[in-house]
Amino acid sequence: MKPSIPKGTRDFLPSEVRRRDYIFSVIKKHFRRFGYQPIETPVMENLATLTGKYGEEGDKLLFKVLNNGNFLGKADADALAAKDSDKVLASISKRGLRYDLTVPFARYVVMHQNDLAFPFKRYAIMPVWRADRPQKGRYQEFYQCDADVVGSDSLFYEAELTQLLDGVFHELGLKAVIRLNNRKILAGLAEIAGMADNMMDMTIAIDKLDKIGWDKVAEDLTSRGANAGALQVIKQFLDAKSLDSVAPLLADSEIGKEGIAELQEVFDLIKQSSPLPRGEGFGEGVYNRLEFDVTLARGLNYYTGAIWEVAVDTDAPGQENIKMGSIAGGGRYADLTSIFGMKDMPGVGVSFGAERIYDVLEELDAFPADASEDLQYLIVCLDKETLNHGFGLVSRLRARGVHADLYPKAGKLQKMLKYADQRNAPKVVIIGSREAESGEYSVKTMGTGEQETLREEKL
Amino acid sequence: MKPSIPKGTRDFLPSEVRRRDYIFSVIKKHFRRFGYQPIETPVMENLATLTGKYGEEGDKLLFKVLNNGNFLGKADADALAAKDSDKVLASISKRGLRYDLTVPFARYVVMHQNDLAFPFKRYAIMPVWRADRPQKGRYQEFYQCDADVVGSDSLFYEAELTQLLDGVFHELGLKAVIRLNNRKILAGLAEIAGMADNMMDMTIAIDKLDKIGWDKVAEDLTSRGANAGALQVIKQFLDAKSLDSVAPLLADSEIGKEGIAELQEVFDLIKQSSPLPRGEGFGEGVYNRLEFDVTLARGLNYYTGAIWEVAVDTDAPGQENIKMGSIAGGGRYADLTSIFGMKDMPGVGVSFGAERIYDVLEELDAFPADASEDLQYLIVCLDKETLNHGFGLVSRLRARGVHADLYPKAGKLQKMLKYADQRNAPKVVIIGSREAESGEYSVKTMGTGEQETLREEKL
Numbered sequence: 001m002k003p004s005i006p007k008g009t010r011d012f013l014p015s016e017v018r019r020r021d022y023i024f025s026v027i028k029k030h031f032r033r034f035g036y037q038p039i040e041t042p043v044m045e046n047l048a049t050l051t052g053k054y055g056e057e058g059d060k061l062l063f064k065v066l067n068n069g070n071f072l073g074k075a076d077a078d079a080l081a082a083k084d085s086d087k088v089l090a091s092i093s094k095r096g097l098r099y100d101l102t103v104p105f106a107r108y109v110v111m112h113q114n115d116l117a118f119p120f121k122r123y124a125i126m127p128v129w130r131a132d133r134p135q136k137g138r139y140q141e142f143y144q145c146d147a148d149v150v151g152s153d154s155l156f157y158e159a160e161l162t163q164l165l166d167g168v169f170h171e172l173g174l175k176a177v178i179r180l181n182n183r184k185i186l187a188g189l190a191e192i193a194g195m196a197d198n199m200m201d202m203t204i205a206i207d208k209l210d211k212i213g214w215d216k217v218a219e220d221l222t223s224r225g226a227n228a229g230a231l232q233v234i235k236q237f238l239d240a241k242s243l244d245s246v247a248p249l250l251a252d253s254e255i256g257k258e259g260i261a262e263l264q265e266v267f268d269l270i271k272q273s274s275p276l277p278r279g280e281g282f283g284e285g286v287y288n289r290l291e292f293d294v295t296l297a298r299g300l301n302y303y304t305g306a307i308w309e310v311a312v313d314t315d316a317p318g319q320e321n322i323k324m325g326s327i328a329g330g331g332r333y334a335d336l337t338s339i340f341g342m343k344d345m346p347g348v349g350v351s352f353g354a355e356r357i358y359d360v361l362e363e364l365d366a367f368p369a370d371a372s373e374d375l376q377y378l379i380v381c382l383d384k385e386t387l388n389h390g391f392g393l394v395s396r397l398r399a400r401g402v403h404a405d406l407y408p409k410a411g412k413l414q415k416m417l418k419y420a421d422q423r424n425a426p427k428v429v430i431i432g433s434r435e436a437e438s439g440e441y442s443v444k445t446m447g448t449g450e451q452e453t454l455r456e457e458k459l
Numbered sequence: 460m461k462p463s464i465p466k467g468t469r470d471f472l473p474s475e476v477r478r479r480d481y482i483f484s485v486i487k488k489h490f491r492r493f494g495y496q497p498i499e500t501p502v503m504e505n506l507a508t509l510t511g512k513y514g515e516e517g518d519k520l521l522f523k524v525l526n527n528g529n530f531l532g533k534a535d536a537d538a539l540a541a542k543d544s545d546k547v548l549a550s551i552s553k554r555g556l557r558y559d560l561t562v563p564f565a566r567y568v569v570m571h572q573n574d575l576a577f578p579f580k581r582y583a584i585m586p587v588w589r590a591d592r593p594q595k596g597r598y599q600e601f602y603q604c605d606a607d608v609v610g611s612d613s614l615f616y617e618a619e620l621t622q623l624l625d626g627v628f629h630e631l632g633l634k635a636v637i638r639l640n641n642r643k644i645l646a647g648l649a650e651i652a653g654m655a656d657n658m659m660d661m662t663i664a665i666d667k668l669d670k671i672g673w674d675k676v677a678e679d680l681t682s683r684g685a686n687a688g689a690l691q692v693i694k695q696f697l698d699a700k701s702l703d704s705v706a707p708l709l710a711d712s713e714i715g716k717e718g719i720a721e722l723q724e725v726f727d728l729i730k731q732s733s734p735l736p737r738g739e740g741f742g743e744g745v746y747n748r749l750e751f752d753v754t755l756a757r758g759l760n761y762y763t764g765a766i767w768e769v770a771v772d773t774d775a776p777g778q779e780n781i782k783m784g785s786i787a788g789g790g791r792y793a794d795l796t797s798i799f800g801m802k803d804m805p806g807v808g809v810s811f812g813a814e815r816i817y818d819v820l821e822e823l824d825a826f827p828a829d830a831s832e833d834l835q836y837l838i839v840c841l842d843k844e845t846l847n848h849g850f851g852l853v854s855r856l857r858a859r860g861v862h863a864d865l866y867p868k869a870g871k872l873q874k875m876l877k878y879a880d881q882r883n884a885p886k887v888v889i890i891g892s893r894e895a896e897s898g899e900y901s902v903k904t905m906g907t908g909e910q911e912t913l914r915e916e917k918l
Contacts, residue, residue: 001506003566003799009501011567013574013583017497033857035834035864035882038476042468043502043556043586044522046670049462063503065486066523066552068590080539083531093525095465097502107462108470115472117881121866122473125500131527142499158852163854211527214671340462340848375494391615392732395622397732398492405494406580408613412883422576423494 008132008140015372015424022371023172023361024125024356027145030168031123034160036147037422039122041104044095051096053103053339061131062138063097065088097129101146101351110340111151118151125354130286137359148349150336155262158306158332161350165310165328166286168352173366175316176327178286179293181419183331185246186297188256192249193230201225203232203297209238209297229341232265243267243292262305263292272387289313298331305332308350312360324360328352376459377404377443380416380424384434389436393429397459420446429459467591467599474831474883479602481582481830482631482813482820486604489627490582493619495606498581500563503554510555512562520590522556522599523548554589559603560810561795563913568609569799577610596818607808609795612917614721617729617791618756618810623786624769625745627811632825634775635786637745638752639767641722642790644705645756647715648696651708652689659685659692663754668697669754680849681879702726702751721764722751757790764791767809771819783819787811834904836863836902836918837884841891852888858916879905890918 005011012020071092072080078259079087099102101124109116125145134140147164149157150239162178169176186206190199200222209217218231226234240246245262250256267284274285284290298307310328314320337345354388361367377397381390390406397404405423407416413430420428430442443459446449464470471479498503503524510518531539538546557563560583568575584604589695592599598896606623608616621637628635645665649658660683668676677690680702692708699705702723709715725744734743756767769787773779789809796804836856840849849865856863864882866875872889879887889901902918903910 003506005501005508005570006503006505009503011501012499013571014496014498017499020499021497032833033860034861034864035831037473037882038480039473040471040476042464042470043602044465044466044468044588046463058541058873060527063527064525065556066525066548068519068522068642070542070544072539072547075542077542080531080542081536083529083534083536083539085531086533089525107464110462112470112472115594115880121864129503141503141914152867156846156865156867159850160854167858190746233572266719269850272662272847273854275855288520340700342610352797374491374496375713375914381611388728388731391618391728395619395732396734398622399626401492403492403494404579406615406619408611408615423496 008134008138008139010139010141014374018372018374020354020359022367023357027170027352027354028123028125030164030171033146033149033167034121034164036121036123036149039105039108039124041101041108041124043097043127045098045104045107046343047094047096047109047374050103054099062099063129063131064093065095065097065438067092067095076403088294097259098126099130100124102126102143102148102349103339104144105148109345110337110342113342113423119149119154119157121147121149122150123147135404137356138357141277143354145352145354148336148347149345149349150345153305153332153346155265157348158262158266158275160265161330162270162290162308163286163349165308165350166288166290168328168372169310170287172325172357172361172362174357174360175313175319176288176310177313178290179296180266180286180290180312181293181296181307182259182265183303183307184255184259184262184305185250185294186259188250188253188259189234191253191256191293193233193237193247195226195230198225200301201270205299206234206238206295214238215396235255237294239291240294246292246294260303266306267292267402267405298329302333303331304334306348309333316366322360322363325352326354327356327360373424373426375403375405375423375425377402377427377429378407378416378420378423379404379411379429379431380407380411380420382430383409384410386431386433386436390431393431393441394399394458402459417444417446439444464606465599467593467597469598469600470912473833477831478820478826479813479817479835482816483602483604485630486627486811487582487584489623489630490606491902492626493580493623495580495608496581497566498564498583499585500557500560500567500583502556502586504557504563504566506553506555508566511560517558521558522590522776523552524554524556525552526554538913557585558589559587560585560603561607561808562798564605564607564797565796568804569801573803578608578613578616580608582606582869582911584707596701596815598814598829602813602815604811605808606810607795607806611806612791612805613829614724615728616807617721618732620789620807621725621729621749621767622734622745623745624809625769626748627787628769629746631816631820633786633819634778635747635769637747637749638755638770638771639722639749640752640755640766641764642762642766643718643719643721643764644709644753645718647709647712647718648693648753650712650715652685652691652692652696654685657684657869659760664911665693665697665754666756669711670697673697696753699753700751705751707754718764725765726751736857748774753756753802757788761792762790763793765807766790777823782820783815785812786815786819832883832885834862834882834884835865836861836886836888837866837875837879837882838888839866839892840869840874841872841889843869845869845890845892845895849890852900852915853856855915861898861918876905878904 075091190196195202205220248262271285281287307332312322332348336347379390394404394406414440428444440453443454534550617671649655654661664679730744740746763789767789771781791807795806838849840846853865887903902913
């Protein structure tokens with residue numbers, strides 16, 4: 001039998017795991033620094049928790065786990081005879097794999113509300129599962145990296161999450177554009193354009209401006225019910241670009257003004273509290289390009305205030321050719337938990353697309369040189385008699401915390417050096433009978449081929 | 460709707476995640492130090508990979524994932540009508556959740572053999588799933604922590620894995636007994652006792668010596684076909700205890716002598732290469748108690764050479780009352796991958812019972828004091844006007860790598876200190892209008908209640 005893995009899933013080689021871990025560890029470091037705390041939830045959730053939370057399409061993409069034992073025992077005989085999968089499902093499966101980290105988080109907050117201190121700030125870096133058709137860059141099993149704070153509507157969190165996004169990409173050595181908008185501004189626009197009842201339609205059309213240009217957007221808007229007046233208002237709005245020039249256009253909309261004020265406060269907070277060294281960044285208080293983007297809508301209906309979307313900055317030198325959509329995003333929501341019966345739990349959060357960030361760093365060759373290497377020394381012995389000496393040396397090195405390994409047989413140097421290369425060992429300690437006697441070891445640097453003689457203490 | 464999670468699964472609070480992470484990180488640190496490399500495999504495997512690998516009982520305990528879409532479409536109508544779950548299964552489910560880390564590892568080695576350098580040393584710290592009946596300390600979703608090396612039969616690996624087990628428990632501050640035996644010794648005993656054909660029966664009986672005493676073991680052995688001569692040989696053997704006194708009893712068994720020689724070499728290697736400071740440990744070259752245990756058999760048929768089992772040392776001061784079975788174990792196997800068509804792949808590995816180690820450390824109150832705390836400073840503001848000042852301070856602290864958080868509203872000090880306590884913050888920075896002006900902050904140490912005045916640079 002030739003083994004395989006399910007389509008849409010992946011194995012990772014050690015060098016890949018290490019580079020993935022590098023990304024996760026940078027994200028985790030900033031999450032922790034900003035006071036977000038780790039929680040863990042099970043991979044399997046009750047289907048009652050998951051079903052109906054992601055729309056009809058989402059329900060179809062949930063992986064369902066079969067009940068154990070004689071699972072057909074309680075199934076409806078008529079539904080079985082009719083091969084009615086939907087109807088049979090409820091009687092043969094009561095668990096599913098988590099689809100995202102948000103719904104399990106909501107469930108968690110409700111179940112553990114008495115053990116949590118609010119505002120509650122949590123992060124989670126865990127895999128999720130979706131039965132999407134697998135394609136390049138899209139998997140059925142992939143990681144999400146989320147940080148959220150719930151139980152407060154303070155704008156300090158919008159400011160700090162912007163700083164957090166900024167800090168992560170700065171540390172990863174990736175120049176990013178952090179785009180920020182506020183749903184209330186879009187609601188204001190819909191109001192003054194007379195499209196308050198189909199705001200969703202409006203934002204979907206506007207969202208495509210970058211890709212298809214104004215003429216097509218206008219066509220689309222018209223087909224969605226915008227009249228000539230609405231088109232004019234919207235065009236003016238999209239041309240405005242900066243917060244200052246948008247503000248007067250929203251003077252007649254209460255919600256629109258609120259959105260402007262909130263966003264202005266967030267930008268001010270970031271600028272005033274900037275921890276950047278002088279001369280760094282774009283003058284907005286962050287390392288990366290931070291922009292107000294009135295076209296930014298993000299699909300999720302769910303958001304009610306700030307929304308972020310982060311992309312690779314293709315204006316930055318060396319990054320011109322990167323074709324990649326959003327690499328992080330997030331937003332504020334008025335209500336996390338009422339689906340589980342707990343009211344008044346507003347929150348705000350961001351999420352990193354670690355899999356896409358991996359692809360970008362790979363394409364830019366921007367992983368640190370040591371991100372895929374772990375071993376410090378490989379010890380090789382030229383003859384059998386020195387192997388035990390080699391084992392003593394490797395034991396003592398490890399006890400000192402050095403990452404070291406011993407090639408377990410005496411062999412041809414060439415073969416052992418090849419193994420060192422495959423193991424990504426930067427240095428090789430070569431032991432022959434003379435070295436074993438004198439304690440003066442030949443140490444070869446794999447990258448340069450340089451060789452020096454060192455005593456154990458110097459390793 | 461009142462939310463819940465599937466029985467046998469768990470949510471973890473931040474303090475629990477941190478303490479679990481502490482254990483994982485100690486184990487991982489030693490895995491890396493000893494040259495083991497991380498790999499990752501999918502949570503979902505093809506059922507064809509998993510089925511038949513864990514015996515009939517294991518097959519029943521596999522969690523199976525329903526095919527997506529109209530899963531009943533291809534199901535056999537007669538089997539459905541008869542509600543024959545076993546027969547229907549193959550047509551409605553082709554994936555399952557991994558049951559352990561060994562079978563996926565074997566599959567991985569076969570699939571990626573051309574990308575791996577042998578001896579290949581890998582570790583994995585990942586959850587597995589078993590549909591066991593949940594009970595205290597037994598979960599349906601739990602972590603395994605495995606390190607294995609495949610592609611070599613060198614005894615250096617037996618020696619280093621013993622050092623690795625020793626190093627992990629030493630660093631965790633847990634005194635352990637590491638018991639070591641060799642299947643070949645048991646095979647030799649079976650040979651000389653005339654029980655070569657029912658060696659498994661013999662080892663199962665012997666394995667219980669500790670719990671039920673010799674008389675009951677003898678009864679059991681008799682019922683399994685041992686005659687009086689066999690009983691005498693076995694009794695003599697069990698009384699021998701040390702390797703030296705067992706050796707002469709096995710003089711007539713080739714395989715038995717091989718087992719003795721192997722074990723002797725492993726003990727010698729460990730002792731000779733001991734990196735321990737003088738006076739530490741029990742004189743065997745390791746920190747913990749290292750013992751030859753001829754009764755140690757371990758259930759798995761699978762092992763062919765060395766076998767380990769590690770338990771809490773209840774002779775150690777303070778650990779007398781710990782009732783816990785094996786907290787780590789492992790062994791050598793002649794063949795990992797032939798189930799997937801790849802021959803000659805011997806290996807040896809160990810596995811840590813992280814969930815049990817957690818319970819033991821909890822019971823001994825042996826987690827480091829800072830294992831569940833992460834935040835260094837919580838900043839609280841006494842009035843609204845100083846909040847922005849507080850935000851500036853927290854931004855600058857974080858930029859310096861300090862783990863800091865800001866309570867987002869001005870409030871009563873008592874309430875904010877309670878929040879600091881719930882967040883496990885060791886220090887609280889208190890800002891009133893005077894502090895904001897002078898830059899001299901009141902810093903309260905939560906543990907002692909002490910208060911001092913510090914400038915930002917001193918935080």
